[in-house]
Amino acid sequence: MSHCFNPTCPQPVNEPTAQFCQSCGSSLVLGDRYRALQVLGQGGFGKTFLAVDITQNPPQTCVIKQFLPVQQGESVRRKASELFRQEAEQLKELGSHPQIPTLYAYLEVEDFQYLVQEFVRGQTLEQELKQEGPFSEIKILRLLNDLLPILQLLHDHQIIHRDIKPTNLIRPNLEDPTAPDVVLVDFGASKYATREAMARTGTLIGSAGYAAPEQVMGRAEFASDLYSMGVTCIHLMTGLHPFDLYSPADDAWNWEQYLPQPVDARLVQVLNKLLKRATNQRFRSAAAVLKALNARDRPVVRLSSRSTESMPSVGSELALMQREAVALNPDPSQASSVTPAGEWTCYRTLTGHEGPITAVAVSPDGLLIATGSTDRSVKLWHLETGHLLHTFTGKSLLSPTGHSDRISAVAFSPDGRTLISGSDDCRVIWWDIETRRRIFSRMGHEWVISALATSQNGQLLASGGGDGLVNLWDLESGEPIARLHKHRDRITSILLSPDGQTLISSSYDCTIRLWDLKSDRLISTLRGHSDRISSLAVSPNWLTLVSAGCDRTLRFWDLSQGKQAQSILAHRDAITCLTLAPQGHVLASGSEDNRIKLWNLRQDETGSTIFTGEKPKSLAYGWSVSAIAFGPDGRTLVSGSADETVRIWIQV
Structure with a gap:
């Protein structure tokens, strides 16, 4: 049906295709394009109609708000009209926000004013x-x-x-x-x-x-x-x-x-x-x-799981992921076309953990997300659909194979077939992605596992612990290879070079150490942070290192010279995590100030990666951010928080 816009019309309901009201003769098409279908609401300021834009094919559903000025006096009426027009301009600007309906049009017809907005289903x-x-x-x-x-x-x-x-x-x-x-x-x-x-x-x-x-x-x-x-x-x-x-x-x-x-x-x-x-x-x-x-001392609230375990078989599930991978992960040969410009939006929020998120990782093919939590479980998710694929549960009488304490780190093997998890129970566990079974478990440190890293050549796994040690393992067999000991406090981050010959570690002792794994000797020690270092990231060419910590700064290091190149006061509170896009163009930092910031980077003439100086994009969180990881396409970012949720962000 068509509804008449005339507020005094005695019989406003008309036939769907009528051009003029059969009762009062008023036009039923506003601005030659909008037809009201029914009244959604009415108040002291006017009416709200459900309408369609008949110039679109098919007709686009929208909402029309009719404002009825009741002021007496021409000057007051003009002022009200101008205020309405100014507000329409503001709403048009705000309409680009995903949580505010888009303003399509502002119209003045006879004595009435109208706003045409997006209809939110x-x-x-x-x-x-x-x-x-x-x-x-x-x-x-x-x-x-x-x-x-x-x-x-x-x-x-x-x-x-x-x-x-x-x-x-x-x-x-x-x-x-x-x-x-x-x-x-x-x-x-x-x-x-x-x-x-x-x-x-x-x-x-x-x-x-x-x-x-x-x-x-x-x-x-x-x-x-x-x-x-x-x-x-x-x-x-x-x-x-x-x-x-x-x-x-x-x-x-x-x-x-x-x-x-x-x-x-x-x-x-x-x-x-x-x-x-x-x-x-x-x-x-x-x-x-x-x-x-969201004050820092806020107690953690438990979440109930909304996840489902009714998923397809492993074979069909992997086939589905392979088919869907193309949409979210473009051809790696096109990765260089990714630019820092563009907005980031939350694509999906995953719930199911019953404790703060402590670790996240994205599989090398960009199909899977692994997350760890204080609830002692490791969860495997499908990145594209957000479905929970499996939960590697905490150790109990019913599940003796899992971890018995909070998960502190997760990492995928380079071939994506194995998931490795570390825990405060001092154990490292290898999990088979396809069968969802434990491969083997190793006691790694005397005090908590705090960091994990794998080499791209598929040969090494490195683990860091609260004891200040870095242990090297054969990634395939799980056998120990070597132990590095120079740090005096908890290891917070580990990086392994693609060839497995160089390792970089950071610690609560405010130092960064570079290791030659051919001889298991210390190459150099970098100092500059005034407080505990929490995270590291390295450029794809391994010429630039970025570090962050409780002193709220990002520090860029020239690895060829072993010197600090840049320092940025980045957040209002301690920085908890870093991740660098595989293409090296964007750095993401998470903080206890409830923010993720995205920093645009570029290479200078020497090949070093530097901050461009542009204002970073900021993604607001309700709680502190505890873990972040880029997908291989550089357009997908996964984050975990103290609010027990995992968020998937995409560049649009």
Whole structure:
């Protein structure tokens, strides 16, 4: 059916192909291209229609928001119209964000103004609540970490949403692998109402129960959105409407008693501060909420596994991965065409571990991801689909072959047929990828395994331990070859040259050591970091080494001269992990400041790799980043975090 845009039309429903309303004679096609199908919502500012763009083939579904200015006086009307137009420009700029609907058009027709926006297919959080029941603590934490950066973005552009509630938060269609976890919809129009109009008409901008006290009086602030976010959270956590959680007699929110299960005290504290009646007692910004929510001493919350074990047989599974590899991993001969330019977006989030992620690795063919966790398990994932293929479980009476302590490192053999894992139980275990069985296990160190590396020639495995030792193993047989001992503290990172002749190690003792494996002797020691070194990365030609650590700096070293070439203060907190794209064009660093930063690199005339000086791209996390690894194409990045999730990022 076609719906008339005239707000005073007595019979607005018309035949699907009608050009003019049969009741009032108004045109049913807005701007010669948009036809309204039905009314999605109506409020004091106007109406929202589900519509189609009939100029597209097939017609493209969209949303039309009609603003009805009620101000009296030509000057006030002109001012309202200009404000609406300015906001449309801001929304157009914001629309490039994956969690905000794209603005297609801004139209002024007769006395009315319209915004035409993307229609987001999916399920609202209100629908999710009804189907799945109250949200768990971890779901609320994810929601806050997903939504608060968007609110900060809006507020930075001087936009107040004014209608944060579960029905305006949508889980996009899960069939789209690139869809974000949550999209914020139905914002903008309420911002266009002037204070004079609200005072004159008494119109409530927002939704009863969710709107902040000052917003009800027509004086919304940025903190009003934060208040509504807090109300949304307690509604989702309890399953009760805000009217049932607020006590007029006490003038207070009484929501904690209705929680199905206890939650972390810090989350309760954050939500209660969001719900303060006085605006000066709330958080000053969405960024401040994130900081309080993800403080470093935050206790770890356990996640429940959503993974499935109902996967195809090993043979068919490997064949499927081979077919799908082409899409995600282009011909290696084209790798040089990869450029640092472009945006990075979260392609997929993997859940299933029941503890913080401590290690990640991508197989040489780019088909598999291996992850380790404090839950003592090693998991094998299909990178393209995100499916959990297998869990190498922690050691127990039912599973005596696994690790008995946290996993600290994982690595693939160069042929991709073997997975090696190291643990705080001081053991190194070789796993057969195809049969999913343990090949053999070795006691490697007197105190925890802290780092692993394999040589590209397939001959060597190196392990580092908390005892400061570096052990060398025959990769195929698992037999020990040699032991290197110069570091005075825990080994944090190991690099093996492609020919297996050179090894580089770093340690908590603030040193980097280069070893000649032909003679098992120390070549040189690099010093420069003022605090513990956490990670190393090396350029493809092995001329440049990059190191990072708790002093928050990235340091570039000229290996031919054994000297430091560059130093960059890179993060606000300790850097936990590094990885360099195989093509050598991008360096990724993860930190306890809840950020991944991507640094553009280039080669100078001597072949050394240097930082270009461009501002790095920053990928926001809700929790600290603990492990990262590039795929072989240089366009895929895998990261692990204290939030117990693994994220796959792709360059778009």
